[in-house]
Amino acid sequence: MRFVEAIRSALSAIAANALRSLLTMLGIVIGVAAVIAMVAIGSGARNLVDQQIRSLGANLAIVTPGNVTQGGARLGAGASSTLTDEDADAIRREIDGVTAAAPFVQGTVQVIAGGNNWGTRIYAIDLDWFAAREWDVATGRTFDPEEVRRGDIVVILGQTVAKNLFGEEDPIDQVVRVRNVPFRVIGVMAAKGQSAFGQDQDDVIFVPLDAGRRRVIGRNYAKDRSVGSIFVKFANEEDIEPGIENMTTLLRQRHRVIGDQEDDFSIRNLTEIANTASASANTLSMLLAAVAAVSLLVGGIGIMNIMLVSVTERTREIGLRLAVGARPRDILSQFLIEATTLSTIGGALGVALGAGAAYLVARIAGWPSLVSPNAVIIAVGFSALVGIFFGFYPAQRAAKLDPIEALRRE
Amino acid sequence: MSLIETHELRRVYDLDSGRVVALDHASLSVEKGDFVAVMGPSGSGKSTFMNLIGCLDKPTSGHYRLAGTAVESLDANGLARLRNREIGFVFQQFNLLPRIDALGNVELPMVYAGVDKKTRRERALHALGRVGLAERAHHRPMQLSGGQQQRVAIARALVNSPSLLLADEPTGALDSRTAIEILALFQELNREGVTIVLVTHDADVGRHARRLIRFKDGKILEDHRQTPLDARELLVAETAA
Numbered sequence: 292m293r294f295v296e297a298i299r300s301a302l303s304a305i306a307a308n309a310l311r312s313l314l315t316m317l318g319i320v321i322g323v324a325a326v327i328a329m330v331a332i333g334s335g336a337r338n339l340v341d342q343q344i345r346s347l348g349a350n351l352a353i354v355t356p357g358n359v360t361q362g363g364a365r366l367g368a369g370a371s372s373t374l375t376d377e378d379a380d381a382i383r384r385e386i387d388g389v390t391a392a393a394p395f396v397q398g399t400v401q402v403i404a405g406g407n408n409w410g411t412r413i414y415a416i417d418l419d420w421f422a423a424r425e426w427d428v429a430t431g432r433t434f435d436p437e438e439v440r441r442g443d444i445v446v447i448l449g450q451t452v453a454k455n456l457f458g459e460e461d462p463i464d465q466v467v468r469v470r471n472v473p474f475r476v477i478g479v480m481a482a483k484g485q486s487a488f489g490q491d492q493d494d495v496i497f498v499p500l501d502a503g504r505r506r507v508i509g510r511n512y513a514k515d516r517s518v519g520s521i522f523v524k525f526a527n528e529e530d531i532e533p534g535i536e537n538m539t540t541l542l543r544q545r546h547r548v549i550g551d552q553e554d555d556f557s558i559r560n561l562t563e564i565a566n567t568a569s570a571s572a573n574t575l576s577m578l579l580a581a582v583a584a585v586s587l588l589v590g591g592i593g594i595m596n597i598m599l600v601s602v603t604e605r606t607r608e609i610g611l612r613l614a615v616g617a618r619p620r621d622i623l624s625q626f627l628i629e630a631t632t633l634s635t636i637g638g639a640l641g642v643a644l645g646a647g648a649a650y651l652v653a654r655i656a657g658w659p660s661l662v663s664p665n666a667v668i669i670a671v672g673f674s675a676l677v678g679i680f681f682g683f684y685p686a687q688r689a690a691k692l693d694p695i696e697a698l699r700r701e
Numbered sequence: 702m703s704l705i706e707t708h709e710l711r712r713v714y715d716l717d718s719g720r721v722v723a724l725d726h727a728s729l730s731v732e733k734g735d736f737v738a739v740m741g742p743s744g745s746g747k748s749t750f751m752n753l754i755g756c757l758d759k760p761t762s763g764h765y766r767l768a769g770t771a772v773e774s775l776d777a778n779g780l781a782r783l784r785n786r787e788i789g790f791v792f793q794q795f796n797l798l799p800r801i802d803a804l805g806n807v808e809l810p811m812v813y814a815g816v817d818k819k820t821r822r823e824r825a826l827h828a829l830g831r832v833g834l835a836e837r838a839h840h841r842p843m844q845l846s847g848g849q850q851q852r853v854a855i856a857r858a859l860v861n862s863p864s865l866l867l868a869d870e871p872t873g874a875l876d877s878r879t880a881i882e883i884l885a886l887f888q889e890l891n892r893e894g895v896t897i898v899l900v901t902h903d904a905d906v907g908r909h910a911r912r913l914i915r916f917k918d919g920k921i922l923e924d925h926r927q928t929p930l931d932a933r934e935l936l937v938a939e940t941a942a
């Protein structure tokens with residue numbers, strides 16, 4: 292019997308018992324859905340890490356003042372900052388493998404240009420910022436060293452701010468007012484898009500560190516050259532861990548923290564934070580893999596069971612087919628194809644369900660979700676294999692039936 | 702050469718309760734174009750004989766040639782092929798597949814003969830026409846009367862142009878009027894050259910054959926030719942009455 296016809300007849304046999312077939316497929320559906328969701332969530336998490344690294348910059352650590360509790364990212368803690376830009380200079384000078392140490396102060400401000408008014412985040416930075424964050428201007432220029440040294444009142448806009456204040460107009464050399472201080476626009480940053488957590492990274496402005504400290508963000512910083520935090524960039528990933536240790540020693544010395552006194556700062560490896568997300572995704576993946584394995588096994592046994600029932604119910608049909616000239620192998624392939632069609636339909640439904648689940652998890656967790664075509668092909672292929680494997684025994688039983696006995700069966 | 706030649710055909714069942722000799726040294730031959738009724742009481746070996754000449758079963762001993770082929774020497778695939786080409790079966794319970802229409806049922810033997818879809822359609826429609834059911838081609842078995850179902854089964858049996866039509870109690874599940882219609886169809890097909898072997902326990906049915914073989918306890922008790930009763934005449938008479 293030709294293959295296409297065999298599939299058509301298998302489909303009609305499945306449709307004849309639609310509810311039973313659907314229940315039988317359930318194991319496969321769940322198993323495949325778990326596989327698809329697992330792969331999608333796994334690669335989504337991996338993508339999240341990549342994206343985080345890409346948008347923050349690779350091999351980055353952050354030094355923040357005070358004893359910051361684990362997990363909470365209190366960037367730019369205000370009043371009692373113990374970090375200074377001299378700490379950043381010392382780190383840059385003395386720690387091996389450091390390629391940039393970027394001290395900065397952060398705040399929120401209203402920016403006014405002509406009649407337009409826009410609330411945004413402000414970063415007061417020095418030149419190392421651009422290297423640390425691997426981020427440059429799209430038009431205009433970055434600060435020159437003199438501007439940073441003197442604390443000139445010049446500003447670089449993020450794309451979102453530029454668009455909202457100036458529309459299609461060129462903002463370069465225009466003036467924007469921040470806390471009544473007129474800043475001259477010298478550049479517009481390249482677009483960076485959303486962060487992994489959905490924040491618009493282009494909704495921001497940058498000013499020289501001292502301009503920000505003295506004129507805009509606040510008194511506490513101006514007095515003692517203190518800064519909100521320091522981004523420290525390393526040349527290689529292997530440099531980060533020893534670098535963090537050395538920085539700890541260095542900063543304890545500089546801040547005169549002795550003995551078993553607690554650090555008055557904390558240092559975190561940002562790559563590691565990203566990796567935590569991937570680790571929890573891995574745990575979820577393992578769980579789904581277990582669900583998938585068990586479901587596929589149960590689904591396979593379900594298919595075997597239903598095929599045995601079907602062979603018994605259709606014994607007379609088998610006898611008749613044998614009488615009119617079917618060879619045992621025709622019967623074998625008929626039932627194998629039926630089992631495989633059943634499991635493959637289950638697989639396809641599972642793909643749909645799994646993709647839906649992955650999408651939902653991605654939405655809730657704020658991860659990008661990826662249903663890869665490869666995973667779909669593998670999952671459907673695997674469910675077909677389950678059908679062949681578990682369908683073989685029932686099919687063989689059908690093929691071995693004696694035509695006379697089969698015809699006599701009620 | 703006869704179409705069917707059996708020599709000392711024997712079929713023994715070994716059961717826990719002892720041996721059953723279902724068919725005992727049956728030797729006979731059937732010529733092409735004949736219409737044979739096989740009769741006998743229940744348990745006399747009619748079905749056993751029929752299964753053997755239908756190549757559904759193998760004899761314990763003895764020889765059987767169908768259209769010149771020695772059946773004992775064939776394996777399961779060879780038997781399947783022979784059934785497919787040379788034999789058409791008609792059963793008491795019709796044995797149509799419930800999910801497919803009349804046309805699909807008639808096509809079935811050709812599916813296993815490897816005939817392409819288009820040719821199958823044509824030949825199946827033609828066979829349905831021969832049994833007077835061309836306009837019911839797309840009805841499912843459930844939508845047909847018993848007599849119509851048996852006609853579909855006969856069309857299925859004929860569609861590969863076999864040399865032998867084997868019918869086991871084909872009228873057993875039908876009312877008497879429908880039974881006579883089916884017998885009239887058999888006689889018509891026989892006049893067209895189809896060889897028929899019909900198993901029945903019903904003497905009225907047996908009278909429509911040209912030759913009557915009677916079994917008892919697995920042995921051939923009686924084998925004679927007769928003048929068949931014409932089923933068409935019966936139908937005309939009944940309609941007139």
Ligand SMILES: Nc1ncnc2c1ncn2[C@@H]1O[C@H](COP(=O)(O)OP(=O)(O)O)[C@@H](O)[C@H]1O
Pocket residue numbers: 714716721722723741742743744745746747748749750
């Ligand atoms: N598969 C079988 N196993 C055991 N005994 C059988 C089997 N088939 C038939 N017989 C026995 O063989 C004898 C002949 O049976 P059968 O050919 O069916 O008779 P009929 O069709 O004339 O009623 C009976 O005694 C029956 O019990």
Ligand SMILES: [Mg+2]
Pocket residue numbers: 747748749
């Ligand atoms: Mg019988």
